[in-house]
Amino acid sequence: MSRIAPVFRALQAQGRKALIPYVTAGDPYADATVDIMLAMAEAGADVIELGVPFSDPMADGPVIQRAAERALAKGVGMTQVLDYVRGFRTRNDTTPVVLMGYANPIERYGIERFVADAKQAGVDGVLVVDYPPEECEAFAATLRAAAMDPIFLLAPTSTEQRMKDVGRVASGYVYYVSLKGVTGAGHLDTAAVAEMVPRIRAHVKMPVGVGFGIRDAESAKAVGAVSDAVVIGTAIVQLLETQTRDNVASAGGRFIAGIRSALDTLEGVQR
Numbered sequence: 042m043s044r045i046a047p048v049f050r051a052l053q054a055q056g057r058k059a060l061i062p063y064v065t066a067g068d069p070y071a072d073a074t075v076d077i078m079l080a081m082a083e084a085g086a087d088v089i090e091l092g093v094p095f096s097d098p099m100a101d102g103p104v105i106q107r108a109a110e111r112a113l114a115k116g117v118g119m120t121q122v123l124d125y126v127r128g129f130r131t132r133n134d135t136t137p138v139v140l141m142g143y144a145n146p147i148e149r150y151g152i153e154r155f156v157a158d159a160k161q162a163g164v165d166g167v168l169v170v171d172y173p174p175e176e177c178e179a180f181a182a183t184l185r186a187a188a189m190d191p192i193f194l195l196a197p198t199s200t201e202q203r204m205k206d207v208g209r210v211a212s213g214y215v216y217y218v219s220l221k222g223v224t225g226a227g228h229l230d231t232a233a234v235a236e237m238v239p240r241i242r243a244h245v246k247m248p249v250g251v252g253f254g255i256r257d258a259e260s261a262k263a264v265g266a267v268s269d270a271v272v273i274g275t276a277i278v279q280l281l282e283t284q285t286r287d288n289v290a291s292a293g294g295r296f297i298a299g300i301r302s303a304l305d306t307l308e309g310v311q312r
Contacts, residue, residue, distance in 0.1 A: 067117030085301030
């Protein structure tokens with residue numbers, strides 16, 4: 042078992058919602074990623090999604106595309122990403138880490154090698170944007186055998202069959218993409234999210250996190266009221282890219298602390 046399920050069980054017992062920030066590994070400074078992760082965990086992040094830089098991040102908008110380009114220009118690849126996780130684990134052995142990215146870097150690294158090295162580094166889950174559940178049951182089983190969770194995306198366009206497929210293959214949590222389009226795009230429709238989450242729960246017997254379009258405490262609270270977890274990426278990456286090396290980690294921590302405080306005002310909200 043990974044660290045993810047116990048974290049969600051503890052939060053549910055407390056009537057609290059999970060906060061899951063996303064950052065791109067190696068951005069905006071190659072030597073700051075571990076510091077940023079530690080600061081966010083200290084500030085109240087329950088799970089950290091660490092983006093694996095890729096040259097063609099098709100689901101990501103311009104902010105995260107730029108972050109990936111900056112990281113790649115610094116020579117950050119899968120080897121360095123796993124090194125960041127190892128560095129994080131030397132000081133934090135409790136906060137789950139999920140690698141989020143695309144199939145190409147994993148397949149270039151070698152799937153068996155990736156699973157072994159990710160397990161050794163301390164990774165808890167893997168979300169591969171372009172691995173649909175019906176095509177990667179073997180990969181998902183390999184991850185689970187190594188005590189890591191295969192995590193999948195669902196979207197407003199997902200069919201009932203896709204939800205069933207995800208419910209069969211996934212573990213840890215599922216990530217509902219609340220908007221059509223790429224990260225950072227569009228306007229968050231919380232009413233539509235509130236309508237969709239119960240449909241997902243009919244097929245997926247694990248926590249449902251919601252991301253895309255969540256930028257501040259107000260939108261985080263609105264989504265947290267109807268889901269199990271709030272995922273924030275673009276807003277954090279956009280903040281971090283404006284910071285100096287000396288204050289980038291503290292800026293990330295302050296942002297997370299504000300979101301955490303807002304979500305905790307939802308304590309006791311019933312699912």
